[in-house]
Amino acid sequence: MTALVDEHPRLGVECVLRELHIPSSTYYRWRRAEREPCERRRRDTELTEQICTIHADSGGIYGSPRVHAVLKREGVAVGRKRVERLMREDGLAGVRPRRKSGFTRRDPKAALAPDLVNRDFTAPAPNRLWVSDLTMIPTLEGPVWLSAIRDAFSRRVVAWETSARADADLVLTTLEYALASREAEPGQLIHHADHGCQYTSVKLATRLVRAGVEASMGSVGTRTTTPSRRTCG
Known part of the structure; x- marks a missing residue:
């Protein structure tokens, strides 16, 4: 007034x-x-x-x-x-603490793919073995999840994506980017990941089948058979 x-x-x-x-x-x-x-x-x-x-x-x-x-x-x-x-x-906020529960929690009801790698993270040619993993990156705005896929032959990152949530959509989006950037022949490529619930989701398994990619599950941060090469941690 x-x-x-x-x-x-x-x-x-x-x-x-x-x-x-x-x-x-x-x-x-x-x-x-x-x-x-x-x-x-x-x-x-x-x-x-x-x-x-x-x-x-x-x-x-x-x-x-x-x-x-x-x-x-x-x-x-x-x-x-x-x-x-x-x-x-005043727009002030603190940094949220890191969750104690791991982001690779296993779904006890999920069917696990066999371990086709058996700790041998080497490949005879490109697009024969991709290793996928999730990593949490703490920031001032809260945790950010990084999903990455690496080619075991060159040790180069094929695709990566970030999100505020470590869910199946994040790893699926990363896979889509990888498939779009590489010409992988159906039946020749293995996609290896750990037993986290993101990698045992139905949507990811369905996409792998459609692309003709074999799913493999087991340990990700392990040594390779060639000590001079870096592991895909």
Whole structure:
């Protein structure tokens, strides 16, 4: 309402208040509050400055629980919910901790493909053996999952993709990129991965069959029969 009066000063304050049925005392109280912020608003400003300092000193890692703990240790009386609100309003967030559960969890109901590699990560020619794996990369915005497929012959990455979720769609997308970038002959290529639930999904198995690629499952981070070559970890 104060904005309306400011935009149309020629109308007169009393006329506007009378038409809107707003007491003049209410209007002038609003005006006073604009000039003199209330105590809670001033306190929020002070707390936000302290929170920003603590968050910056932590390297952007601390979330609201840790920030609240630091404030409490420094003798600042403030509720945790208030800290959460102020951090949210200022766009501050901490780094989510790494999950303790592995991202290659095995699905006990899934049918596993045989291990056609048996720790021999060598190949006589390109596009004969691809080794696929998932890796978590911690970032300030949270964990990012990297899915990659490497050719055992050249040790080069055939395709890779990232996602915020380590699911079957991520490994399937990586496979699609690999198939599109290489001319693999049906019946000549083996796709090797671990026993993670992403690699035992029906959608991935179906795509491998359609492409004429044999599925192999077993250990991924193992030695090759040629010690001078790097393993496909």
